[in-house]
Amino acid sequence: MILMWSPKSPFVRKVMILAHELGIAEALALQREVAVPRGVPNPAILAVNPLGKIPALIRDEGPALIGSAQILDYLCEITPGGRALLPASGEARVMQLRWQALADQLTEVLLDWRIAATGPLGIDAARRASFEAKTRAGMALFEAEAPLLRAAPFGPGPIALTCALGQLDFRYPDCGWRAAFPALTRFAAETAGRPSVAATAIVNDQGDSGPDLQLTFE
Amino acid sequence: MILMWSPKSPFVRKVMILAHELGIAEALALQREVAVPRGVPNPAILAVNPLGKIPALIRDEGPALIGSAQILDYLCEITPGGRALLPASGEARVMQLRWQALADQLTEVLLDWRIAATGPLGIDAARRASFEAKTRAGMALFEAEAPLLRAAPFGPGPIALTCALGQLDFRYPDCGWRAAFPALTRFAAETAGRPSVAATAIVNDQGDSGPDLQLTFE
Numbered sequence: 474m475i476l477m478w479s480p481k482s483p484f485v486r487k488v489m490i491l492a493h494e495l496g497i498a499e500a501l502a503l504q505r506e507v508a509v510p511r512g513v514p515n516p517a518i519l520a521v522n523p524l525g526k527i528p529a530l531i532r533d534e535g536p537a538l539i540g541s542a543q544i545l546d547y548l549c550e551i552t553p554g555g556r557a558l559l560p561a562s563g564e565a566r567v568m569q570l571r572w573q574a575l576a577d578q579l580t581e582v583l584l585d586w587r588i589a590a591t592g593p594l595g596i597d598a599a600r601r602a603s604f605e606a607k608t609r610a611g612m613a614l615f616e617a618e619a620p621l622l623r624a625a626p627f628g629p630g631p632i633a634l635t636c637a638l639g640q641l642d643f644r645y646p647d648c649g650w651r652a653a654f655p656a657l658t659r660f661a662a663e664t665a666g667r668p669s670v671a672a673t674a675i676v677n678d679q680g681d682s683g684p685d686l687q688l689t690f691e
Numbered sequence: 692m693i694l695m696w697s698p699k700s701p702f703v704r705k706v707m708i709l710a711h712e713l714g715i716a717e718a719l720a721l722q723r724e725v726a727v728p729r730g731v732p733n734p735a736i737l738a739v740n741p742l743g744k745i746p747a748l749i750r751d752e753g754p755a756l757i758g759s760a761q762i763l764d765y766l767c768e769i770t771p772g773g774r775a776l777l778p779a780s781g782e783a784r785v786m787q788l789r790w791q792a793l794a795d796q797l798t799e800v801l802l803d804w805r806i807a808a809t810g811p812l813g814i815d816a817a818r819r820a821s822f823e824a825k826t827r828a829g830m831a832l833f834e835a836e837a838p839l840l841r842a843a844p845f846g847p848g849p850i851a852l853t854c855a856l857g858q859l860d861f862r863y864p865d866c867g868w869r870a871a872f873p874a875l876t877r878f879a880a881e882t883a884g885r886p887s888v889a890a891t892a893i894v895n896d897q898g899d900s901g902p903d904l905q906l907t908f909e
Contacts, residue, residue: 512820
């Protein structure tokens, strides 16, 4: 299997963390690609995912899969033991997918915020306020549910949250979320010790600049 | 169960079409809410989904679910016969989820395009070109796979595509996609005859304006 990959995509990171947890990271051949959020999309990605995003998983048989949620579902299904991380049914599955949806939406807000702010026109105040309000509300929900997340298997839900918090650290390094959210801080400290998380830390090796995204938790 | 609902959200429509197909539409109490894509988020939505989007499904027991993909997964699981539309495993499931991911990303492009274009700063040329390139590539993929979609059960994949095409009709009524994509036109004509699709047509009953989004297929 070939994974269209980048070391600074939080959604690619979801796939890589799960692959490490399942013990199948070596089975993924990584093909580095740059997703272009504005302007001419990368034609190599477009040929696999016409919507121009990564991750995309090129299977040995059958069409490629797109979207981190489906790729996680697929890898859990085809890997022995995968159902321990994402059960096929029941409330344990519901909670994993619910946390994943919440964390993915939080990550999308952080990405959309940056895409809007880095455009030539900049970002208007109303849109910025919307992104900030959603980020604060999302963090508050996860703070309240952090004990449940710490007790759950390290499946798609906790993995997606790890990637959302990683994106916050990557693009808003001075926001001070750890001072404001002690339960989430404990969650992040525990997960940081997992080999799957340490092996997939976001790397900005090709560099990029952009506006100073102002976000401060108090 | 209570569904946070709007008659002009394509992702809410996905849930409603599936509910009609499963015969459980009457079991959903609809609570109309307006999602605010910029500025102060709707507090009623924020209390259930801190990321401020609909659909959100308030369950009788257990926390609310967000994201149309999880809600579809959940409704298929709890409804007798639901696995005919979304199998629990295997390639039939993979294809339904793949089409759903592709169509959802296409719908997101159309929504993001409009949100960017309706802001006070307008949209820059590079971002507009990106949205258009992705829309064209997405439509081309679905045109090629339309025969497979017509042959598959009317599950999350074909439902999500129906909602993406409906969004195109709603916001880009003069784009002429039917002249350019004959196989997709046949798919849409067949699905338009389904009671679930007819009962959930997008209604812009509170009106809204916005820029003329230019998109033309040839």
